[in-house]
Amino acid sequence: MRVHARKSFALALLLALVATACNSNSQYFGKTAPPAAAELVYDNNAEPESLDPAKVSSATSFQLMEALFDGLTKYHPKTLEPMAGIATHYETNADSTRYTFYLRGHPNPRGTKLANTDTMREDYEAGRSAEDFSHGHHAPPDNTPARWSDGTIVTANDFVYSWRRAVDPETAADYANLVYYVKNAEEINEGKVRLVDRASGKICKDPSTGEDVVTTAKEIEADAHLSAMTRGCDVVKFMPEDLGVRAIDDFTLEVEMRAPTAFFLKISYLPIYSPVPRKAIEAARERGLESSWTQPENIVTSGAFLLKTWRPYDRIVIVKNPNYYEADTVSLDKITFLPITDPTTNVNLYKSGAADFMLSNRIPQPFIPTLREKKDFLIAPAFDAYLPRINTKRPPFDNVLVRYALNMSIDKKALTDFLGSGELPGRGVVPPLEGYDAPQNLIVTVAGKSYDVLAFDPSGARELLAQAGFKDGIGRDGRRLNVELMIYADEREKQIAEVVQEQWRNNLRVDVALVSQELKVFLKTQNDLQYNSVAQINWIGDYIDPNTFLDLFESDSANNATGWADPKYDALVTEANSETDAAARFKKLAECEKYLLKAMPVIPLYYATNVYLQKPYVRGFYPTLNDSHTYKYVWVDRNWKENVEEKQLAER
Amino acid sequence: MLRFVLRRLIVMIPLVLLVLTITFFMINLAPGSPFSRQRRLPPEIEANLNAKYGFDQPRMVQYGRFMARIFGFVYDPQTGHYTWHPYPDFGDSTKYVDRRVNDIIKEALPVSTVLGLTAYQIALFVGLALGILSSLRQNSWLDYLTMSVAVFGVSVPNFVLGPLLVIIFSLTLYWFPAARMEWAFEWGNFRIPTLRSLFLPAITLSAIYIAYIARMTRSGMLETLRQDYIRTARAKGLPEWRVVVGHALRGGLLPVVSFTGPALADLLAGTIVVETIFSVPGLGRYFIDAANNRDYFLLLGITAFFAIALMILNLLVDIAYAYLDPRIKYR
């Protein structure tokens, strides 16, 4: 009887070993035969929560948004530099508070011309780029208007409608705050009101502060002083029509910012800035269900692809949009997006050739050593840092020496070697970024001795811990220090935490308890500062700038979660950000980071990577810092074998 | 009997409402809201979202509106009026914002049902066969093989068995797809997957049920085979298969039938692990999504469906009792 079980296990073992053996001899992982047609399958890792550009919030949906909707601008598939989208030219005033965009179809656009397909071909011909994304095609003339997939022209009015819709509180867009840079967007989205003088029509000023009265209706009711002002002033609610965007003509869009926004072109590609098809949306609302406009039978798109099929949790199929302004540049006829969530299933589908490319950040750890040998396993830095938070309100973690000790006692190199997908040991909170000179060490003098608190230094860590009253990990009350490391329920999080736990145990001689919680419970415990010692979490930058990591730890940040708040730090960050010279600004931001690290409310654990599995015949698709891609430039290389050999020869 | 069935069906309505009520207040006790994310939303935006779904209202108002929806009365926050339609409306999903709960269930349920039924058929067929044979040949090699299969079925969990089958049959032999359904037929929400793509998930799903059914059939049969009436039947010269199928199986099947009610309900409403491993677009995946994301209305919708399925199946089980054992009577 037991024999039977043994037999079946032996059989399984044998077959598994055979399978492993088959893996190891090829340079690539699994099948490499290209598809017969220009059709690819992208494994998107999850089911998109929406296909409405105003409502999407996940990287999964962002992939589809790029393919289906063109924004004002787009970005380079490799460098992420801004490129022409529906707009071809733009102008801005001296302090970057007003932008004028000239859209496709404008007879004589002015200002700065944005890079486009032509630029890419020129870059390739001049040897500045290794890949010809244009495939030799030319960009369409700027005076050819962009069209919706139903054939109608995309105009500046479409943008006005879409942006107003995005900030309308009724739309309840998750990412509405990304539009807050535009004048009045925040006030509209938050349902604020202003007091307007009946006689002059201007906003009333609060006599005591001399500032415009912009507040909430509740506030006016509650405040006797403000209610008194309503005798001479009207209470006017901010409506979507008040948004600082207008169509000067069909092809000229003027945007008024609320403050100088030099980096607007770095965010104007975001889906929430994309035009949405007013007719389709209103028709869906007429039918009684506005949200149904994103269904394949109703949707109208402006991007390189059309939505053909949306079978939730099964597949999304998009096909080439013949009405796209540069349809001839688009190489793929069809892309299928798969919502596979299980990491092992992802790898299996890729291996069996059922998926051609995918982001695979959640590959189970055991696969990594095998995959690292493969040429189709691509690793790129991500703008993503693991920053376990420390609860600085709970003793003894309110003592910075204890926090230093926690950081210095982790052998981060051992951890990143274990993870093995190109992760880098953490030094600071901002992941490596070109032009940004992050602090590499931080010398702190305690009791006459100097320590680099960013380095791995177990004996130094023990000394600092002893200084804080825990000699050999034992406190003055004779009890061993107990560190509680809280994680959310995830196999990878658990493995990372187990490594850290063992490091602390051995190097600090403290007790470490791991506490696993369901994600939503974890987030609540973390944000309410209800955790005992350390909460393990990562942060992915919203945009490519150090500020997206540094402003996390400002006093009023919703995601601070450490209890650490320092007005001096807030002032430093604000000051750095008002610097107009880019290099000087980065320098100042690096100072801020140093200041933050000195207080160490977080442990800079490691910098994560984006990992891709990409068949060798999938071309024009590059790993990027924020996992953004441009699907119109992706193509199938049926002769990839010869091309690879040629390249190797050329390199020799 | 008819009165009994009718009464049970009528009682079902308040019972399902009770399940929904308990679930409603239970979810609200669970920490975290539908809009608490790793990237915490600014409070004003969260307020907009709460207002949109009516979560800004007092709990009892939310509960009242939800219960009204069950009876088809949908509250429109803009006009403040209720509109009525002749079916329960579970409202919008807070996770899949473009879709309504009713649509999600309509679309995912048939897929789970096809998979679940297939798996249970396999389990019934294999389980009964193994169970009957091993009871007739007690302590033979066949009996021990059955036990081996059963022990294998329960001690190798489906998150292991699934990948194991995939490694063998998909990645080594290339007989079946590694995951995903292939559709033989797709027409609106009516979809039939191909047998080829259904095979591995159905086998994986059925393993544990094979184990239960085989073992329970065996023990039930052993018990009835010793009964006097079986001896009598044999003595009367009835052919062995008629003795086994007509008499022994009838009595020995009771535990399997009892087990079938909850087991089949579990299967029909979707299974989380197998649907995830094989990427099947069934209800199980939405259930785990709804629980993880606190997608209240989706979770309530699926729970309601599950409760109905369970109660109907248990009613059928009770009816089957009366058929299998005529002495069982219902008033």
Next chain:
Amino acid sequence: MKAKEKRVSTDAVEGASLWQDAWRRLKRNRLAVIGGIVVALVVFLALFGAWFVTKYNGFTYETQDLTHKLASPTRLHPLGTDMLGRDLLVRLLYGSRISLLVGLVSTLVSVLIGVSYGAIAGYFGGRIDELMMRVVDILYSLPYIIMVVVLLAVFDRSLLLLFIALGAISWLTLARIVRGQVLSLKNEQFVEAARATGVSNLAIIFRHIVPNTLGPVIVYATLTIPTVILEEAFLSFLGLGVQPPMPSWGVLASEGAQAISVHPLVLIAPATLMAITLFSLNFLGDGLRDALDPQTRKV
């Protein structure tokens, strides 16, 4: 259908010898004895095995060696190492403790609750049965994950809470099974005879009817043990049950499942030990059932 003979003697004096009798019978069943010995061995290994391994190679269940992860068996590590370079043998043996405890205790509790509940519902029938079974339906319909999350939010994490969470579900189906059996059994002559002689209802249920339902109950219970053991891994993920790096069979299996195509031993080891234990429990269970079966006793 012909009337059956009454299966249980109503003679109260015989009650005392019932268990002695069963014990004698059990000892005669060779497979059951072997099963029992293996179970005892596994329990012994669970209690003391980890200590021996640590004595032998210096590794506790939490000692890591990141330079030797997923290593094949060596003299130092008889079963090789896991993902974090920890000794698999010591983790396996240490993990047996919680898994055996959880498996046996939770199952026992769910059997006690399920059998009594189902028997009472089935025996009294009518409105009582109706009410009790609808309660079971309701409990079975509630979303389990949310229930666990709420339990954890309200109460502190503890072993007791783990048993409650694990037992909360498994008794429901068992109650239905027992109730089904009892519905059929209560019409037997021996029950009517007992009733006629004035034996109290509870005595009839627990002395006469319940022993006759033990067949399916034991089968169901032995199959429930592994389900509960694996369920524990899921709960420990949610923060209930053992917390890492402490191992359990369920945790080891789910960790091993990740490495299934790369280093299958990390999966095969816990699965095999679990299967062996289960086989033994099955034989023991069959033996117990035969020993307790009133029908065979009469022979």
